[in-house]
Amino acid sequence: MGVLELLERNRKEARERRMAIIADEDAAAAVVTKEESPAQAIGLSHEPLQQIKTGYSGLKPSKRRKITGPLNDKVSESSTTTSVLGGLPASPGSEGSAFSLKIPGSSASTDVLGTLSTPPDSKDAVRYGPGRKAPRKKAIASYTNKQTVDTRIRSSEWYEKINMKEKHSRGDVQSVAYIRTLCQNYVAARNGTELEKITTELRTKLHEMEFYRCISGIIIKKSRVLEDDGLPRIFDNQDGVEFPVDLCADAMALYLRWIVGDLDSHLLRGIITEKGQLESGIKRTSHRLDKKYPLKKSANVVGDNCLVNGQWWPNRICALRDGAHGEQEAGINGQVGKGTYSVVVAQGGYADEDKEMAIEYCGTQSENSIPTKNTKLLLESYESKQPLRVLRAENKNSKFAPKKGIRYDGLYTVVEYTILDADTAMYRFSLRRCKDQDPIRYRGPEARPTSQELKQYALIRESLGMTAV
The missing domain is CATH 1.20.5 (Single alpha-helices involved in coiled-coils or other helix-helix interfaces)
Known part of the structure; x- marks a missing residue:
């Protein structure tokens, strides 16, 4: 070999x-x-794995359960479910069930890839989302008082649509815009004497601007009097410099009028005045609200209704026009079930007492022991404790009343009442002025009505052939 x-x-x-x-x-x-x-053989399909479709026809939606214990990622304690395709587990009897292997003595199963899975209905299943909350009944909010808030303080459709090509006088624009110069001078004032002088000039300017006949949309916008460096600079405290409270109130009142397009400077704007002679020969002048006047405000509102402290009107119908008091003659305005919105303190023969911050105000006299409607309105305000507007009319018996016309003096609440006469249901209510309000403007340079208002009122009466004020 x-x-x-x-x-x-x-x-x-x-x-x-x-x-x-x-x-x-x-x-x-x-x-x-x-x-x-295991004793039971596993029958595998001869089809490729990619062609196998998992069946979902037998699945039932599992209940969500709140997680009560810490999560555990160990395979032996995992309760999550994984199929051969990485998706939902196959139901018994479906094609995908051929790939699940039951482990004796355990609720978990293993697929052909060797991963464990837990039935979706298992109590040990871990859920990663919140459980479904039981439906709750819709709560109905209960209000003691509710009012619509005017948010037009810095925007107005009328103001944005002013025609800037309208003819105007440059001198009128400069006259109105001068208020911005005075505001700047007030902020820059260095001593008390200079500040007092500018304050007087600024106060006079505000009172005169109220009756400017040249006011129009183009004048307002060209002068920028409604912009941040105009009237808002006085009442917004933008520079950290506080203006006197009466200037803030007057600037705010003028701003609120002009921003909504109320540019008529006449005291009786929106009022129709009629003169006549009775059969007895007596001459009479009457006023009524023009139904076509678009800027009338409702007085049936709780609170100040966007009025400012010290705001003044020549008569009650003008106060009705601006939403201060809803009655032309009656001293109490309100609605049954909602209480009193406003009262007028005047010289009416009742046992009223005006103590500035406290007022003893009588209801109306009844023909029997049942209180009248107006008295009931004040009783409702006493129960609800909601504030009401107080207006003071000309009254020789009160030093706090205006010299002429009617003035808004802030919010008061009804704190108690006394029955003066049970047979006629005569009640007298104690009103107290709410806190954190500006002082009542009945004296000093900030008093209302102003000299300019009294002058305009006198001119109106003179034109009507009435006695001058």
């Missing part, structure tokens, strides 16, 4: 020995696998 043949035989024998060893190892591994496998 040659050398080459000997080498070939040795290689063949070595190869046969290796194959025998591999066969023995495979046989031993097969025995171990058979002992560890």
Whole structure:
């Protein structure tokens, strides 16, 4: 035997020995696998894995449960469910169920990829979303008083649509715009004497501007009097410098009028005045509200109704026009079930007492022991404790009343009442002025009516042939 043949035989024998060893190892591994496998055989589909579709027809929506314990990512304690496609678990009897292997003694199952899964309805299932809350009944809010708030303080459709090509006088624009210069001078004032001088000039300017006949949309916008460096600079405290309270109130009143397009400077704007003579020969002048006047405000509102402290009118119908008091003659205005909105303190023969911050105000006299409607309105305000507007009319018996006309003096509340006469249901109510309000403007340079208002009122009466004020 040659050398080459000997080498070939040795290689063949070595190869046969290796194959025998591999066969023995495979046989031993097969025995171990058979002992560890479950009794029930697993039938695998011969179709490729990509072509297998998981069935969802048998799934039921699982209930959400609140997480009560810490989350655990260990496989042995995991309660999440994973299918062979990484999605929802297959239901029993579906095609996807062929890939699930039940582990004896455990609620979990394993798929062909060796991952554990937990049935969706298992109590141990962990949910990562909040549980569904029981439906609640819709709560109905209860208000003691409710009012609509006017938010037009810095915007107005009328103001934005002013025709800037309208003809106007440059001198009129400069006259109105001068209020901005006075505001700047007031802020820059360095001593008390200079400040007092500018304050007087500023107060006079505000009172005169109220009756400027040249006021129009183009004048208002060209002068920038409604911009931040105009009237708002007085009442907004933009520079950290406080203007006197009466200047703030007058600037605010003028701003609120002009920003909504109320540019008529006449005291009786929106009022129709009629003169006549009775059969007895007595001449009479009457006033009534123009039904076509577009800027009339309702007075049936709780609170100040966008009025400012000290605001003044020549008569009650003008106060009715601006929403201060809803009655032209009666002293009490309100609605049944809502209480009193406003009262007028005047010289009417009742046992009223005006003590500035406190007022003893009588209801109306009844024909029997049952209170009248107006008295009941004040009783409702006493029960609800809601504030009411107090207006003072000309009254010789009160030093707090205006010299002429009618003036708004802030909000009061009804704190108590006394029955003066049970047979006529005569009640007297104690009113107290609400806190944090500006002082009543009945004296000093800030008093209302101003000299300019009295002058305009006198001119109107003179034109009607009436006695001057």
